[in-house]
Amino acid sequence: MTTGLMSDIYMFVLAILVGYEVITKVPSTLHTPLMSASNAIHGIVIIGAIVTASQARTTAGYVLACVAAFFAAMNVVGGYSLTDRMLQMFRKRPLPAARDDGSGQRGELS
Amino acid sequence: MNAVSIAVDLAYLLAAAGFVVALHLMNSPATARKGSRLSWLGMIVAVAAALVSVIHDGTITTTGWIVLIAGAVGGAAAGLIMARRVKMTDVPQVVSIFNAVGGGAAALVAAGDFVRLAGGAGISTRVMIATVLDVIIGPVTFSGSLIAAGKLQGWVSSRPVVFPGARLVTTAFAVIGVGAGSYLLAGHDSVPVLILVTCAALGFGVTMTMPIGGADMPVVVALLNSFTGIAVAIAGFVIDNGALIIGGALVGASGGILTVLMAQAMNRSVLGVMMGGFGTGDSGPAAGPAAGPGVSIRRISAEDAAIQLAYASKVTIVPGYGLAAAQAQHEAAELAALLAGHATVFFAIHPVAGRMPGHMNVLLAEANVPYEDLKEMDAANPEFPTADVALVVGANDVTNPAARRPGNPVSGMPILNVDQAKSVIVIKRSMGHGYAGIDNELYTNPKTGMFFSDAKSGLTEITAAVKALVPS
Numbered sequence A: 001m002t003t004g005l006m007s008d009i010y011m012f013v014l015a016i017l018v019g020y021e022v023i024t025k026v027p028s029t030l031h032t033p034l035m036s037a038s039n040a041i042h043g044i045v046i047i048g049a050i051v052t053a054s055q056a057r058t059t060a061g062y063v064l065a066c067v068a069a070f071f072a073a074m075n076v077v078g079g080y081s082l083t084d085r086m087l088q089m090f091r092k093r094p095l096p097a098a099r100d101d102g103s104g105q106r107g108e109l110s
Numbered sequence B: 001m002n003a004v005s006i007a008v009d010l011a012y013l014l015a016a017a018g019f020v021v022a023l024h025l026m027n028s029p030a031t032a033r034k035g036s037r038l039s040w041l042g043m044i045v046a047v048a049a050a051l052v053s054v055i056h057d058g059t060i061t062t063t064g065w066i067v068l069i070a071g072a073v074g075g076a077a078a079g080l081i082m083a084r085r086v087k088m089t090d091v092p093q094v095v096s097i098f099n100a101v102g103g104g105a106a107a108l109v110a111a112g113d114f115v116r117l118a119g120g121a122g123i124s125t126r127v128m129i130a131t132v133l134d135v136i137i138g139p140v141t142f143s144g145s146l147i148a149a150g151k152l153q154g155w156v157s158s159r160p161v162v163f164p165g166a167r168l169v170t171t172a173f174a175v176i177g178v179g180a181g182s183y184l185l186a187g188h189d190s191v192p193v194l195i196l197v198t199c200a201a202l203g204f205g206v207t208m209t210m211p212i213g214g215a216d217m218p219v220v221v222a223l224l225n226s227f228t229g230i231a232v233a234i235a236g237f238v239i240d241n242g243a244l245i246i247g248g249a250l251v252g253a254s255g256g257i258l259t260v261l262m263a264q265a266m267n268r269s270v271l272g273v274m275m276g277g278f279g280t281g282d283s284g285p286a287a288g289p290a291a292g293p294g295v296s297i298r299r300i301s302a303e304d305a306a307i308q309l310a311y312a313s314k315v316t317i318v319p320g321y322g323l324a325a326a327q328a329q330h331e332a333a334e335l336a337a338l339l340a341g342h343a344t345v346f347f348a349i350h351p352v353a354g355r356m357p358g359h360m361n362v363l364l365a366e367a368n369v370p371y372e373d374l375k376e377m378d379a380a381n382p383e384f385p386t387a388d389v390a391l392v393v394g395a396n397d398v399t400n401p402a403a404r405r406p407g408n409p410v411s412g413m414p415i416l417n418v419d420q421a422k423s424v425i426v427i428k429r430s431m432g433h434g435y436a437g438i439d440n441e442l443y444t445n446p447k448t449g450m451f452f453s454d455a456k457s458g459l460t461e462i463t464a465a466v467k468a469l470v471p472s
Helices: A003-023 A028-055 A059-087 B003-025 B029-057 B062-085 B088-117 B125-153 B166-185 B191-209 B214-239 B242-265 B270-275 B302-310 B321-325 B329-339 B359-366 B377-386 B455-469
Strands: B314-319 B344-349 B374-376 B389-393 B423-428 B448-452
Touching (some): A003 B214, A003 B242, A028 B003, A028 B029, A028 B062, A028 B214, A028 B242, A028 B374, A059 B062, A059 B088, B003 B029, B003 B242, B062 B088, B088 B191, B088 B214, B088 B359, B125 B191, B125 B214, B166 B191, B214 B242, B214 B270, B242 B270, B302 B389, B302 B423, B302 B448, B314 B329, B321 B329, B321 B359, B329 B359, B329 B455, B344 B359, B344 B377, B359 B374, B374 B377, B389 B455, B423 B455
Parallel strands (some): B314 B389, B344 B374, B423 B448
C-alpha cells in the first residue's frame, strides 16, 4: 500500500462528493447540456492516451495508443463543440422593442 | 521531484479546479456557456501539461508521436464534424456516441499499460486491479452506448429485443468476464486472457442494452455516462494521474445523479430499467382516434382551437415527445410568439419531455424561445389554475391526472397539472397510449378538445387560423 495509492483514493472519493454537491443544483432545464458537458470532461482520458503513446515500444502498443488517441480526441472535441453549440442557443428575452416587431418572430437583439 | 513535474502537477490541479467551477456555472442558463468555455480551457491546460511532461521526459519515440498526432487529429476532426452537423433532435444519440468512445479510450489506455508490462517485471496488484476493472467497464460502456445510440437513431429496433435464452447469454458473458478477470488478478499477466475479458465485456454491453426499450434509453445513456466517468477515474489509478481521477470521478457522480433524477421523473426504478423488457416508446404510427366504448372525446378543428387561443389572455404550452419527434419546435415557437402579442404565454416543461431530460429546453432554445419563457414543472404547476388555455402538444403520460391516484402504472409519477387549466387543447396523432400503456384521463375530460394531427402540421394549421383572427 503506497502513499500514492492512498492519495489517489482520497482524490477519487472527494471528487465524487464535490461532483454530487455541484450537480444537484443544476436545474432540469440544463440537464441535456450538463450531460454533454460532463461527457466532454471525461475526455480528459486523452492524457492517458498521450502517456500510452509516450511509453509504447511495440506494434501492439502503438496501435492501442493510436486508437485511444482517436477515441479520446473525438470525445473531447466533439463533446465541447456540441455543448457549446447547445448553450449558445439559450438566450434571454430580447429587449421589449425588439419583441413585437410585427414579424411574428422573436429575433435576436437588434 | 523536479521543477517541471511540479509545474505539470499544478497544471493538472488547475484543470481539475476548472472542471469543478465549470460544473458549478452550469447552475444557470446565464452562466452555463461561460462554464463550458472554462471547462474547455481546463482541458487545454491539462493536455498542454501532459505534452510538456512527455517532451521533458523524452521517452516518446518518433513513431509514438506519429500515432499520437494521427489518432488525435483524426478523432478531433470526426468529433467536430459530428457535433457541428447533428440536428438538435438527434443530440441524445451523438452524446451517446461520444460517451462510447470515451469508455473505449479508458479501456485502451489500461490495456496499453498492461501490454507494455506483460511478460516483464510483473504488474503490481494495484495496477492489475485497476486494469481489470477498466477492461470490463470500458468495453461495456463502449458497446452499450453504441447500441443505445443505434436505438435512438432507429438503426437498431427501439423495441426491447428479447430472444429465448437472452438472459443466459448475458449471464454467460458476465461469468466469462469475471472468471477471466479473476485469473488476471491472481497474478497472471496473460494478454490473450485480457482480450477474452474485453470481448466478454463488449458482448455483455450489447446483450445488456438490447432488451431495454427506446423510451428508457435516456436512463441508459446517463448510466453509461456515469460508467465512463468511473472507467476514466480508474484509468487514472492505472497511470497514477490526478487529473483523470478527479475528472472521471466528477462525471461518475454527475452521471449517477442524472440517472436517478431521470428514472424518478419517468416513475421507474433504475434497476427496473436495466432489467429491461418495458417501454417501447411512442405507440406506433397514427391509427386514427380509437376511444374505448363508453368514453366520449370531444374532437375540435384547427379553427376551434384558434378561436380559444385568440381570445385567451393566458396560455400555457405543454410540449412532449410528439413535438420532439415531429421536430415541431419552430412551429411551437412561432405560435407562442404570435399569441404573445395579446396574451401571456409560457412553456411548461416536464423534466423528461423530449428524448432526454432537458432536451425540450434545448429544442425550444434552438427555436429562439427565450429561456425565461421555459418553466420547469414546479414553477409551472401553480400557473395552470389561472391559465385560460393549456395547449398540449404531443405529451401524454406526463399530463395524466391518474398519477395522483394509487393503483395504476403512472401512480406517483410527477405530472403537469394540465387538467386544472380552464380549458385544454390537445394536439396528438391518435388516442394511442403513451409509454405507460394506459388511457389518459385528461383526453376524456369534458373541458378538453382533441385536435388529431401530427404536431408539426397541427401547429401550422392553428397558427394560420389564429393569424386570420388576430390581424398582426
